[in-house]
Amino acid sequence: MSTDVWFTWPSREALSREGLSRARLGIMWGVRGLLFGGMLWTAISAKGPDGWSWVVGVAMVLVMVVLARAFWRQTLAHRLWPSLGLLALLMASAVAAQRTDWDVFAIIVWCGCAISALERLPLGAAVPCTLVALGAYAVVNTDNWLTTALTTAGLGLAGYVLRLDAEARGSAQRLLAQERAARAAEAESAALAERARIAREIHDVLAHSLSAQLVHLEAARLMIEREPAGDFRDRILERVVAARSMARDGLAETRQALSALRGEITPVEDFLHTLVDGGGPGGPAGVEVAGERRPLTAEASQAVRRVAQEALTNVRKHAPGAAVAVRLEYLPDEVALEVRDSGGGRVAEELAVSGSGYGLLGMRERAELLGGTLEAGPEEEGFVVRLRVPA
Numbered sequence: 187m188s189t190d191v192w193f194t195w196p197s198r199e200a201l202s203r204e205g206l207s208r209a210r211l212g213i214m215w216g217v218r219g220l221l222f223g224g225m226l227w228t229a230i231s232a233k234g235p236d237g238w239s240w241v242v243g244v245a246m247v248l249v250m251v252v253l254a255r256a257f258w259r260q261t262l263a264h265r266l267w268p269s270l271g272l273l274a275l276l277m278a279s280a281v282a283a284q285r286t287d288w289d290v291f292a293i294i295v296w297c298g299c300a301i302s303a304l305e306r307l308p309l310g311a312a313v314p315c316t317l318v319a320l321g322a323y324a325v326v327n328t329d330n331w332l333t334t335a336l337t338t339a340g341l342g343l344a345g346y347v348l349r350l351d352a353e354a355r356g357s358a359q360r361l362l363a364q365e366r367a368a369r370a371a372e373a374e375s376a377a378l379a380e381r382a383r384i385a386r387e388i389h390d391v392l393a394h395s396l397s398a399q400l401v402h403l404e405a406a407r408l409m410i411e412r413e414p415a416g417d418f419r420d421r422i423l424e425r426v427v428a429a430r431s432m433a434r435d436g437l438a439e440t441r442q443a444l445s446a447l448r449g450e451i452t453p454v455e456d457f458l459h460t461l462v463d464g465g466g467p468g469g470p471a472g473v474e475v476a477g478e479r480r481p482l483t484a485e486a487s488q489a490v491r492r493v494a495q496e497a498l499t500n501v502r503k504h505a506p507g508a509a510v511a512v513r514l515e516y517l518p519d520e521v522a523l524e525v526r527d528s529g530g531g532r533v534a535e536e537l538a539v540s541g542s543g544y545g546l547l548g549m550r551e552r553a554e555l556l557g558g559t560l561e562a563g564p565e566e567e568g569f570v571v572r573l574r575v576p577a
Contacts, residue, residue, distance in 0.1 A: 192310035195264045196349060200356030201306055202262060221298065225250065225291050250279060250295060254302075261306040269307060273299055273315055277322065284326055296323040297341055304345030305352060316342060385444045393444070396437040403430040442491075454482060454490050454521075458512055461494060477516030485556055486577040490514070490523050493549045493560070497525035497571045505529040508568065520558070521577040527568045549573070 195201075203211065225247045257272040276299050284292035300319035303312040320338045327334045403426055410423045445452075455475045462473055482490070494512065501510055508529030515522045546562050549571070553560040558575030 193308050195261075195308050196306060196353055197356040197360070198262060198264070199359040200349075200352035204359060206355075221294055222247070222251065225294055246279065246283065246291075250276065253279070254298070257302065258306075266308070266311060270311060270315070273303060273307075277319060280322070289326055292326060293323055296320070296326075300341050301345035301348065304342065305348040312345075316345065388440065389444055393437065393440050396433050396440060399433045400430060400437065403433060453479075454487055455479065455514060457491055458494055458514060461498060462510070462512060472511055474511070474513045475515075476513065479516055482521060482577045486521055486575045489552050489556055489558070489575050490521060490573065492552060493571065493573045494523060494525060496549055501525075501527045501569075505569065516577075517574075519576060520574050523571075523573040525571045526565070527570075529568055 206214070226244065253272050253276050257269055257276070260269040260272060276295055280292040280295035280299070283295070296319045300316045300323070303315040303319065306312075307315065320341060323341075324334050324338055327337070329337070407423065407426050407430060410419060410426060413419050455473070458473045458475075498510065498512075501508060505527050508527040510528075511524075511526045513522075513524040513526075515524075546560075549562070550560045553573055553575055556575045558573065560574075561570075561572045563570065
């Protein structure tokens with residue numbers, strides 16, 4: 187037997203009750219109830235119900251229960267010296283009970299200490315504690331030497347078997363946890379592979395198509411600009427320039443979606459600063475970030491980006507020149523976004539009543555799909571969009 191075996195604790199999975207079936211839990215609590223009842227019966231019957239000695243006995247039983255519970259918690263936390271101290275207190279209490287003629291009480295405590303030590307302590311500490319407890323039991327026991335020897339050996343074997351059984355259960359729980367982690371990693375890998383495939387398809391089809399459209403629209407713009415000036419020529423040029431701008435924006439959105447699919451997305455706060463600085467609503471705009479920054483899930487990040495983009499776009503459309511304040515707050519279990527503009531007046535009220543405009547329906551559906559909420563409506567003189575999604 188190697189040295190590590192003598193100084194290694196049983197695993198926390200083995201020391202806890204996790205993985206125990208209902209039948210085993212029932213047996214465990216039934217045995218504990220019988221032992222508790224036996225000690226109470228001994229405490230009361232040994233001195234009789236008259237007088238105050240039985241009160242002391244009942245109090246001692248309750249103290250034993252508290253010490254045993256504390257021993258269970260300390261061993262679960264792998265604290266050796268507190269565990270040994272509590273075990274010593276239990277055995278000392280058994281000695282005091284034996285000297286007060288509560289022999290059955292003392293025997294139950296000594297046997298319980300012997301089994302618990304083997305089951306829950308490192309073997310290097312458990313074996314001496316078990317020998318002390320079983321030795322005290324052998325001294326007090328009034329049976330013949332053969333019965334005492336067999337009982338002592340049986341108690342030691344029971345404690346060691348319980349230890350092996352707990353270790354086997356702990357190993358099974360660890361293997362089950364590893365299997366679940368492997369399955370989760372496999373599922374995540376499959377999801378990433380599928381997202382990469384979708385990203386390649388989008389890139390090969392949509393991104394190439396939009397790039398080609400940009401080239402053709404730019405060529406069309408140059409050709410139209412060479413034509414003589416006129417009302418018809420100016421209208422055509424305006425449409426071509428607008429189509430080119432839409433194609434450029436669509437290409438940028440496609441690239442952003444591809445980055446999200448591949449997991450190469452930029453931090454949300456950087457995106458908001460870029461969005462406000464590069465394509466702001468026309469009036470004064472600012473971005474405030476609160477809370478401890480952390481990476482967000484792809485779904486939550488995309489929801490914040492899309493809602494911010496839609497809200498700012500609608501401010502440009504419905505309240506041009508209004509001042510805009512964007513606030514992103516990292517909360518413990520979610521992220522909150524607020525986009526507030528200073529203008530809107532009658533238009534904002536109409537949008538809130540009708541439920542149309544400002545992309546309210548699409549933004550609200552995006553939030554609800556993630557288990558979040560979206561609130562939008564007039565406030566003071568402007569319009570406010572508030573998003574909260576789990577993250």
